[in-house]
Amino acid sequence: MFKSLAAKAIVPVALSVTCFVLVGSILLYASMKRDRIDESVLHANDIASVVLKSTRYAMLRDDRETLRNIVSNVGEENIVDHVRIFNKQGVVVFSGAPHEVGQEVDKLAEGCYVCHAAAEPVKTLGPMEQARRFVKDDGKPVLAITAAVYNEPECFNGACHYHPPDQVVLGTLDIGLSQEALQTTLVRMRMRLALFGALVLILSVGGVAALLKYNVVAPLQRLVDYVESPRAAEVLPPAEEELAAVARAFDRVRGHPGSGSDGS
Amino acid sequence: MREGDKAGAREPGSEARARIQQWQAQATRPLWPLVAFAAVSLWAVSDFPYLPSIPDEWNEVLGRPPPLSWVNAAFVLYLFSALILGLTRMGTPVKPASGFAHVGYLAAFYGFYHIGGGLEDNVWAVLVGGFAVLALEWYRGWLFCRQKIREEQEGTPPFPPDA
Numbered sequence: 001m002f003k004s005l006a007a008k009a010i011v012p013v014a015l016s017v018t019c020f021v022l023v024g025s026i027l028l029y030a031s032m033k034r035d036r037i038d039e040s041v042l043h044a045n046d047i048a049s050v051v052l053k054s055t056r057y058a059m060l061r062d063d064r065e066t067l068r069n070i071v072s073n074v075g076e077e078n079i080v081d082h083v084r085i086f087n088k089q090g091v092v093v094f095s096g097a098p099h100e101v102g103q104e105v106d107k108l109a110e111g112c113y114v115c116h117a118a119a120e121p122v123k124t125l126g127p128m129e130q131a132r133r134f135v136k137d138d139g140k141p142v143l144a145i146t147a148a149v150y151n152e153p154e155c156f157n158g159a160c161h162y163h164p165p166d167q168v169v170l171g172t173l174d175i176g177l178s179q180e181a182l183q184t185t186l187v188r189m190r191m192r193l194a195l196f197g198a199l200v201l202i203l204s205v206g207g208v209a210a211l212l213k214y215n216v217v218a219p220l221q222r223l224v225d226y227v228e229s230p231r232a233a234e235v236l237p238p239a240e241e242e243l244a245a246v247a248r249a250f251d252r253v254r255g256h257p258g259s260g261s262d263g264s
Numbered sequence: 265m266r267e268g269d270k271a272g273a274r275e276p277g278s279e280a281r282a283r284i285q286q287w288q289a290q291a292t293r294p295l296w297p298l299v300a301f302a303a304v305s306l307w308a309v310s311d312f313p314y315l316p317s318i319p320d321e322w323n324e325v326l327g328r329p330p331p332l333s334w335v336n337a338a339f340v341l342y343l344f345s346a347l348i349l350g351l352t353r354m355g356t357p358v359k360p361a362s363g364f365a366h367v368g369y370l371a372a373f374y375g376f377y378h379i380g381g382g383l384e385d386n387v388w389a390v391l392v393g394g395f396a397v398l399a400l401e402w403y404r405g406w407l408f409c410r411q412k413i414r415e416e417q418e419g420t421p422p423f424p425p426d427a
Binding site for chain 2: 008013018019023026027030
Protein backbone atom coordinates (compact mmCIF):
# COMPACT_ATOMS: atom_id res chain seq x y z
CA MET A 1 0.00 0.00 0.00
CA PHE A 2 2.78 2.46 0.96
CA LYS A 3 4.83 1.53 -2.13
CA SER A 4 2.51 3.16 -4.66
CA LEU A 5 3.34 6.59 -6.03
CA ALA A 6 0.00 8.01 -4.86
CA ALA A 7 0.49 6.75 -1.30
CA LYS A 8 4.05 8.07 -1.14
CA ALA A 9 2.87 11.49 -2.23
CA ILE A 10 -0.39 11.72 -0.33
CA VAL A 11 0.35 10.08 3.05
CA PRO A 12 3.08 12.50 4.25
CA VAL A 13 1.23 15.58 2.98
CA ALA A 14 -2.09 14.42 4.46
CA LEU A 15 -0.43 13.63 7.81
CA SER A 16 1.38 16.97 7.95
CA VAL A 17 -1.60 19.09 6.91
CA THR A 18 -4.00 17.21 9.19
CA CYS A 19 -1.78 17.55 12.24
CA PHE A 20 -0.82 21.17 11.55
CA VAL A 21 -4.47 22.22 11.13
CA LEU A 22 -5.37 20.29 14.29
CA VAL A 23 -2.54 21.88 16.29
CA GLY A 24 -3.40 25.34 14.96
CA SER A 25 -7.05 24.86 15.91
CA ILE A 26 -6.18 23.68 19.44
CA LEU A 27 -3.79 26.60 20.05
CA LEU A 28 -6.26 29.09 18.58
CA TYR A 29 -9.09 27.72 20.71
CA ALA A 30 -6.93 27.78 23.86
CA SER A 31 -5.93 31.42 23.18
CA MET A 32 -9.50 32.52 22.51
CA LYS A 33 -10.72 30.67 25.60
CA ARG A 34 -8.09 32.39 27.76
CA ASP A 35 -9.01 35.79 26.28
CA ARG A 36 -12.71 35.23 26.93
CA ILE A 37 -12.06 34.12 30.52
CA ASP A 38 -9.81 37.16 31.16
CA GLU A 39 -12.53 39.38 29.70
CA SER A 40 -15.17 37.78 31.92
CA VAL A 41 -12.94 38.27 35.00
CA LEU A 42 -12.60 41.99 34.22
CA HIS A 43 -16.35 42.19 33.63
CA ALA A 44 -17.03 40.43 36.94
CA ASN A 45 -14.66 42.87 38.67
CA ASP A 46 -16.66 45.74 37.20
CA ILE A 47 -19.89 44.21 38.53
CA ALA A 48 -18.33 43.77 41.98
CA SER A 49 -17.20 47.38 41.87
CA VAL A 50 -20.71 48.54 40.91
CA VAL A 51 -22.20 46.57 43.82
CA LEU A 52 -19.66 48.08 46.24
CA LYS A 53 -20.34 51.61 44.96
CA SER A 54 -24.09 51.12 45.22
CA THR A 55 -23.80 49.92 48.82
CA ARG A 56 -21.28 52.59 49.86
CA TYR A 57 -23.76 55.21 51.00
CA ALA A 58 -25.83 52.69 52.93
CA MET A 59 -22.64 51.47 54.65
CA LEU A 60 -21.62 55.02 55.57
CA ARG A 61 -25.05 55.61 57.06
CA ASP A 62 -24.97 52.16 58.66
CA ASP A 63 -28.36 51.63 56.99
CA ARG A 64 -28.56 47.85 57.30
CA GLU A 65 -32.09 47.56 55.94
CA THR A 66 -31.12 49.28 52.66
CA LEU A 67 -27.95 47.19 52.46
CA ARG A 68 -29.94 44.00 52.96
CA ASN A 69 -32.33 45.07 50.19
CA ILE A 70 -29.54 45.91 47.74
CA VAL A 71 -27.77 42.60 48.34
CA SER A 72 -31.04 40.67 48.11
CA ASN A 73 -32.03 42.38 44.83
CA VAL A 74 -28.59 41.80 43.29
CA GLY A 75 -28.76 38.15 44.36
CA GLU A 76 -32.04 37.69 42.49
CA GLU A 77 -30.41 38.40 39.11
CA ASN A 78 -30.16 35.30 36.89
CA ILE A 79 -26.46 35.80 36.19
CA VAL A 80 -25.64 36.09 39.93
CA ASP A 81 -24.98 32.77 41.62
CA HIS A 82 -24.33 34.19 45.07
CA VAL A 83 -23.58 37.51 46.72
CA ARG A 84 -22.39 37.98 50.30
CA ILE A 85 -20.75 40.62 52.45
CA PHE A 86 -18.46 39.40 55.23
CA ASN A 87 -17.30 41.43 58.18
CA LYS A 88 -13.64 41.55 59.28
CA GLN A 89 -14.05 38.33 61.29
CA GLY A 90 -15.28 36.35 58.26
CA VAL A 91 -18.93 36.20 59.35
CA VAL A 92 -21.60 36.62 56.65
CA VAL A 93 -23.46 39.83 57.49
CA PHE A 94 -25.54 40.21 54.33
CA SER A 95 -26.31 37.61 51.69
CA GLY A 96 -28.57 36.99 48.72
CA ALA A 97 -29.44 33.70 50.45
CA PRO A 98 -30.77 34.74 53.91
CA HIS A 99 -29.92 31.35 55.52
CA GLU A 100 -26.20 32.13 55.06
CA VAL A 101 -26.30 35.18 57.34
CA GLY A 102 -24.37 34.58 60.55
CA GLN A 103 -22.30 31.73 59.14
CA GLU A 104 -18.54 31.96 59.52
CA VAL A 105 -16.18 31.04 56.70
CA ASP A 106 -12.83 29.37 57.04
CA LYS A 107 -10.17 31.96 56.19
CA LEU A 108 -8.11 29.25 54.54
CA ALA A 109 -10.99 28.21 52.26
CA GLU A 110 -10.70 28.77 48.50
CA GLY A 111 -11.11 32.45 47.72
CA CYS A 112 -9.87 33.50 51.20
CA TYR A 113 -6.43 31.91 51.42
CA VAL A 114 -5.07 34.13 48.62
CA CYS A 115 -4.99 36.94 51.20
CA HIS A 116 -5.00 34.94 54.44
CA ALA A 117 -2.26 32.39 53.65
CA ALA A 118 0.35 34.44 55.53
CA ALA A 119 0.12 35.60 59.15
CA GLU A 120 -0.33 39.19 57.96
CA PRO A 121 -3.19 39.22 55.40
CA VAL A 122 -2.61 40.78 52.00
CA LYS A 123 -4.40 44.14 51.78
CA THR A 124 -4.70 44.62 48.02
CA LEU A 125 -5.04 42.26 45.08
CA GLY A 126 -4.97 42.72 41.30
CA PRO A 127 -8.15 42.05 39.29
CA MET A 128 -7.00 38.55 38.24
CA GLU A 129 -6.03 37.51 41.80
CA GLN A 130 -9.47 38.51 43.09
CA ALA A 131 -11.11 35.92 40.83
CA ARG A 132 -11.61 32.22 41.36
CA ARG A 133 -13.36 29.72 39.13
CA PHE A 134 -15.04 26.57 40.34
CA VAL A 135 -17.76 24.09 39.41
CA LYS A 136 -20.65 23.66 41.83
CA ASP A 137 -21.99 20.29 42.93
CA ASP A 138 -24.79 20.58 40.36
CA GLY A 139 -22.18 21.02 37.60
CA LYS A 140 -22.70 24.75 37.06
CA PRO A 141 -19.48 26.72 36.46
CA VAL A 142 -19.08 29.87 38.57
CA LEU A 143 -16.66 32.78 38.47
CA ALA A 144 -16.41 34.45 41.89
CA ILE A 145 -14.84 37.78 42.79
CA THR A 146 -13.66 38.61 46.29
CA ALA A 147 -13.38 42.39 46.68
CA ALA A 148 -12.31 44.10 49.88
CA VAL A 149 -14.38 46.89 51.46
CA TYR A 150 -11.70 49.43 52.39
CA ASN A 151 -11.74 51.89 55.26
CA GLU A 152 -12.07 55.54 54.17
CA PRO A 153 -11.82 58.89 55.97
CA GLU A 154 -15.62 59.16 55.81
CA CYS A 155 -15.83 55.87 57.68
CA PHE A 156 -13.57 56.59 60.64
CA ASN A 157 -14.37 60.34 60.84
CA GLY A 158 -18.13 59.82 60.87
CA ALA A 159 -19.94 60.50 64.12
CA CYS A 160 -21.81 57.20 64.00
CA HIS A 161 -18.87 54.91 63.29
CA TYR A 162 -16.41 53.03 65.39
CA HIS A 163 -13.84 51.77 62.84
CA PRO A 164 -10.35 52.76 63.92
CA PRO A 165 -8.32 54.63 61.26
CA ASP A 166 -5.60 51.94 61.20
CA GLN A 167 -8.04 49.22 60.15
CA VAL A 168 -7.44 48.97 56.39
CA VAL A 169 -10.07 46.40 55.40
CA LEU A 170 -13.56 46.56 56.93
CA GLY A 171 -15.05 43.55 55.22
CA THR A 172 -15.30 41.64 51.98
CA LEU A 173 -17.78 41.36 49.14
CA ASP A 174 -18.00 37.90 47.59
CA ILE A 175 -20.01 37.78 44.37
CA GLY A 176 -20.29 34.71 42.13
CA LEU A 177 -21.41 34.94 38.52
CA SER A 178 -22.73 32.03 36.50
CA GLN A 179 -20.41 31.02 33.65
CA GLU A 180 -22.96 28.94 31.76
CA ALA A 181 -23.25 31.51 28.96
CA LEU A 182 -19.47 31.57 28.56
CA GLN A 183 -19.33 27.77 28.45
CA THR A 184 -22.03 27.71 25.75
CA THR A 185 -20.06 30.25 23.71
CA LEU A 186 -16.88 28.19 24.08
CA VAL A 187 -18.64 25.00 22.95
CA ARG A 188 -20.04 26.88 19.91
CA MET A 189 -16.56 28.23 19.15
CA ARG A 190 -15.09 24.73 19.41
CA MET A 191 -17.68 23.34 17.00
CA ARG A 192 -17.01 26.11 14.47
CA LEU A 193 -13.27 25.54 14.67
CA ALA A 194 -13.74 21.78 14.22
CA LEU A 195 -15.94 22.39 11.17
CA PHE A 196 -13.43 24.87 9.71
CA GLY A 197 -10.57 22.41 10.33
CA ALA A 198 -12.48 19.56 8.68
CA LEU A 199 -13.25 21.71 5.61
CA VAL A 200 -9.60 22.79 5.28
CA LEU A 201 -8.53 19.17 5.55
CA ILE A 202 -11.00 17.93 2.95
CA LEU A 203 -10.03 20.74 0.60
CA SER A 204 -6.26 20.32 0.94
CA VAL A 205 -5.99 16.52 1.14
CA GLY A 206 -8.78 15.98 -1.40
CA GLY A 207 -7.27 18.60 -3.70
CA VAL A 208 -3.80 17.06 -3.59
CA ALA A 209 -5.23 13.57 -4.11
CA ALA A 210 -7.38 14.65 -7.07
CA LEU A 211 -4.58 16.63 -8.74
CA LEU A 212 -2.17 13.75 -8.26
CA LYS A 213 -4.63 11.25 -9.69
CA TYR A 214 -5.51 13.26 -12.81
CA ASN A 215 -2.05 14.70 -13.50
CA VAL A 216 0.29 11.88 -12.47
CA VAL A 217 -1.30 8.53 -11.70
CA ALA A 218 -3.75 8.38 -14.65
CA PRO A 219 -1.17 9.53 -17.29
CA LEU A 220 1.33 7.02 -15.88
CA GLN A 221 -1.27 4.29 -16.22
CA ARG A 222 -1.87 5.35 -19.85
CA LEU A 223 1.90 5.12 -20.42
CA VAL A 224 1.97 1.64 -18.87
CA ASP A 225 -0.96 0.58 -21.09
CA TYR A 226 0.81 2.02 -24.14
CA VAL A 227 4.10 0.29 -23.36
CA GLU A 228 2.49 -3.05 -22.57
CA SER A 229 0.27 -3.01 -25.63
CA PRO A 230 1.60 -5.44 -28.32
CA ARG A 231 0.74 -2.98 -31.08
CA ALA A 232 1.46 0.57 -30.07
CA ALA A 233 -0.89 2.07 -32.65
CA GLU A 234 -3.90 0.57 -30.86
CA VAL A 235 -3.34 2.61 -27.69
CA LEU A 236 -2.74 6.34 -27.64
CA PRO A 237 0.29 7.49 -25.63
CA PRO A 238 -0.20 10.01 -22.80
CA ALA A 239 -0.44 13.61 -23.93
CA GLU A 240 1.82 15.01 -21.17
CA GLU A 241 5.16 16.17 -22.63
CA GLU A 242 7.41 14.18 -20.34
CA LEU A 243 5.46 10.93 -20.61
CA ALA A 244 5.05 11.33 -24.39
CA ALA A 245 8.86 11.62 -24.59
CA VAL A 246 9.18 8.37 -22.63
CA ALA A 247 6.70 6.74 -25.05
CA ARG A 248 8.73 7.94 -28.05
CA ALA A 249 11.93 6.65 -26.46
CA PHE A 250 10.26 3.30 -25.89
CA ASP A 251 9.15 3.21 -29.53
CA ARG A 252 12.74 3.75 -30.62
CA VAL A 253 13.88 0.88 -28.36
CA ARG A 254 11.06 -1.30 -29.60
CA GLY A 255 12.27 -0.62 -33.13
CA HIS A 256 9.11 0.65 -34.72
CA PRO A 257 7.46 4.02 -34.41
CA GLY A 258 4.06 4.10 -32.77
CA SER A 259 1.61 6.84 -32.04
CA GLY A 260 4.08 8.32 -29.60
CA SER A 261 6.59 9.14 -32.35
CA ASP A 262 4.50 11.84 -33.97
CA GLY A 263 5.13 14.12 -31.13
CA SER A 264 1.45 14.30 -30.16
CA MET B 265 15.17 -10.19 -4.90
CA ARG B 266 11.88 -8.86 -6.23
CA GLU B 267 12.71 -5.67 -8.08
CA GLY B 268 16.15 -7.04 -8.92
CA ASP B 269 14.71 -10.05 -10.77
CA LYS B 270 12.62 -7.84 -12.99
CA ALA B 271 15.46 -5.45 -13.73
CA GLY B 272 17.85 -8.27 -14.42
CA ALA B 273 20.23 -7.09 -11.69
CA ARG B 274 23.09 -9.27 -10.55
CA GLU B 275 22.76 -11.54 -7.50
CA PRO B 276 24.02 -9.57 -4.47
CA GLY B 277 27.18 -10.85 -2.86
CA SER B 278 27.56 -11.75 0.79
CA GLU B 279 28.60 -8.20 1.72
CA ALA B 280 25.65 -6.74 -0.10
CA ARG B 281 23.36 -9.29 1.57
CA ALA B 282 24.71 -8.25 4.96
CA ARG B 283 24.08 -4.60 4.13
CA ILE B 284 20.56 -5.43 2.93
CA GLN B 285 19.88 -7.20 6.23
CA GLN B 286 21.22 -4.16 8.05
CA TRP B 287 18.89 -1.81 6.16
CA GLN B 288 15.98 -4.22 6.66
CA ALA B 289 16.66 -4.28 10.40
CA GLN B 290 16.76 -0.47 10.45
CA ALA B 291 13.53 -0.23 8.46
CA THR B 292 11.66 -2.47 10.89
CA ARG B 293 13.33 -1.29 14.12
CA PRO B 294 10.98 -0.47 17.02
CA LEU B 295 9.69 3.08 17.15
CA TRP B 296 11.66 4.04 20.26
CA PRO B 297 11.34 7.82 19.80
CA LEU B 298 7.55 7.46 19.49
CA VAL B 299 7.51 5.24 22.60
CA ALA B 300 9.60 7.79 24.53
CA PHE B 301 7.34 10.62 23.37
CA ALA B 302 4.22 8.65 24.35
CA ALA B 303 5.68 8.14 27.84
CA VAL B 304 6.50 11.86 28.25
CA SER B 305 3.05 12.76 26.92
CA LEU B 306 1.32 10.44 29.38
CA TRP B 307 3.23 12.15 32.18
CA ALA B 308 2.31 15.58 30.79
CA VAL B 309 -1.39 14.76 30.32
CA SER B 310 -1.58 13.90 34.03
CA ASP B 311 0.13 17.26 34.80
CA PHE B 312 3.58 15.85 35.69
CA PRO B 313 2.82 13.99 38.93
CA TYR B 314 5.81 13.38 41.26
CA LEU B 315 7.72 16.24 39.62
CA PRO B 316 9.43 18.14 42.43
CA SER B 317 8.59 21.84 42.54
CA ILE B 318 11.30 24.35 41.72
CA PRO B 319 12.88 25.88 44.88
CA ASP B 320 12.05 29.54 45.51
CA GLU B 321 15.70 30.60 45.09
CA TRP B 322 15.75 29.06 41.61
CA ASN B 323 12.46 30.76 40.81
CA GLU B 324 13.96 34.11 41.74
CA VAL B 325 16.98 33.49 39.51
CA LEU B 326 14.90 32.22 36.58
CA GLY B 327 12.30 34.98 36.83
CA ARG B 328 8.80 34.88 35.41
CA PRO B 329 7.95 32.17 32.84
CA PRO B 330 7.58 33.32 29.22
CA PRO B 331 4.05 34.39 28.22
CA LEU B 332 1.96 31.59 26.73
CA SER B 333 1.58 33.52 23.48
CA TRP B 334 5.37 33.36 23.02
CA VAL B 335 5.43 29.64 23.75
CA ASN B 336 2.57 29.15 21.26
CA ALA B 337 4.42 31.14 18.59
CA ALA B 338 7.64 29.19 19.20
CA PHE B 339 5.79 25.88 19.03
CA VAL B 340 4.02 26.76 15.76
CA LEU B 341 7.36 27.89 14.28
CA TYR B 342 9.07 24.68 15.41
CA LEU B 343 6.26 22.46 14.10
CA PHE B 344 6.06 24.27 10.76
CA SER B 345 9.84 24.04 10.26
CA ALA B 346 9.99 20.38 11.29
CA LEU B 347 7.15 19.39 8.95
CA ILE B 348 8.49 21.41 6.00
CA LEU B 349 12.01 20.00 6.49
CA GLY B 350 10.60 16.49 6.85
CA LEU B 351 8.56 16.81 3.66
CA THR B 352 11.27 18.44 1.54
CA ARG B 353 13.85 15.85 2.59
CA MET B 354 11.48 12.99 1.76
CA GLY B 355 13.16 10.74 -0.80
CA THR B 356 16.46 12.63 -0.67
CA PRO B 357 19.76 10.86 0.17
CA VAL B 358 19.98 12.62 3.54
CA LYS B 359 19.96 9.97 6.25
CA PRO B 360 17.16 10.72 8.75
CA ALA B 361 18.06 11.29 12.39
CA SER B 362 16.75 8.96 15.08
CA GLY B 363 14.05 11.40 16.23
CA PHE B 364 15.16 11.60 19.87
CA ALA B 365 16.14 15.25 19.37
CA HIS B 366 12.50 15.98 18.54
CA VAL B 367 11.42 14.16 21.71
CA GLY B 368 13.70 16.54 23.63
CA TYR B 369 12.25 19.64 21.93
CA LEU B 370 8.68 18.44 22.53
CA ALA B 371 9.40 17.65 26.18
CA ALA B 372 10.79 21.20 26.53
CA PHE B 373 7.53 22.60 25.13
CA TYR B 374 5.56 20.51 27.65
CA GLY B 375 7.82 22.00 30.34
CA PHE B 376 7.28 25.60 29.19
CA TYR B 377 3.51 25.11 29.06
CA HIS B 378 3.63 23.53 32.51
CA ILE B 379 5.50 26.39 34.17
CA GLY B 380 3.46 28.96 32.21
CA GLY B 381 0.21 27.47 33.55
CA GLY B 382 -1.16 26.58 30.11
CA LEU B 383 -0.49 22.85 29.98
CA GLU B 384 -4.11 21.79 30.43
CA ASP B 385 -5.28 23.72 27.36
CA ASN B 386 -2.27 23.08 25.12
CA VAL B 387 -1.15 19.54 25.96
CA TRP B 388 -3.13 18.07 23.05
CA ALA B 389 -1.53 20.48 20.60
CA VAL B 390 1.97 19.27 21.55
CA LEU B 391 0.77 15.65 21.53
CA VAL B 392 -0.71 15.86 18.01
CA GLY B 393 2.15 17.96 16.65
CA GLY B 394 4.78 15.68 18.16
CA PHE B 395 3.08 12.60 16.79
CA ALA B 396 3.05 14.17 13.30
CA VAL B 397 6.73 15.11 13.39
CA LEU B 398 7.87 11.73 14.71
CA ALA B 399 5.60 9.76 12.36
CA LEU B 400 6.94 11.76 9.41
CA GLU B 401 10.53 11.13 10.54
CA TRP B 402 9.81 7.42 10.86
CA TYR B 403 8.18 7.30 7.41
CA ARG B 404 11.18 9.15 5.92
CA GLY B 405 13.53 6.66 7.59
CA TRP B 406 11.50 3.76 6.27
CA LEU B 407 11.54 5.16 2.72
CA PHE B 408 15.29 5.79 3.00
CA CYS B 409 15.94 2.18 4.06
CA ARG B 410 13.71 0.83 1.28
CA GLN B 411 15.65 2.93 -1.21
CA LYS B 412 18.97 1.62 0.12
CA ILE B 413 17.76 -1.98 -0.06
CA ARG B 414 16.70 -1.46 -3.68
CA GLU B 415 20.09 0.06 -4.50
CA GLU B 416 21.86 -2.96 -3.02
CA GLN B 417 19.59 -5.37 -4.87
CA GLU B 418 19.93 -3.59 -8.21
CA GLY B 419 23.53 -2.55 -7.74
CA THR B 420 22.78 0.81 -9.35
CA PRO B 421 22.61 3.46 -6.67
CA PRO B 422 20.64 6.53 -7.78
CA PHE B 423 22.23 8.48 -4.92
CA PRO B 424 25.93 9.36 -4.78
CA PRO B 425 27.87 6.62 -2.92
CA ASP B 426 29.00 8.99 -0.19
CA ALA B 427 25.41 10.06 0.59
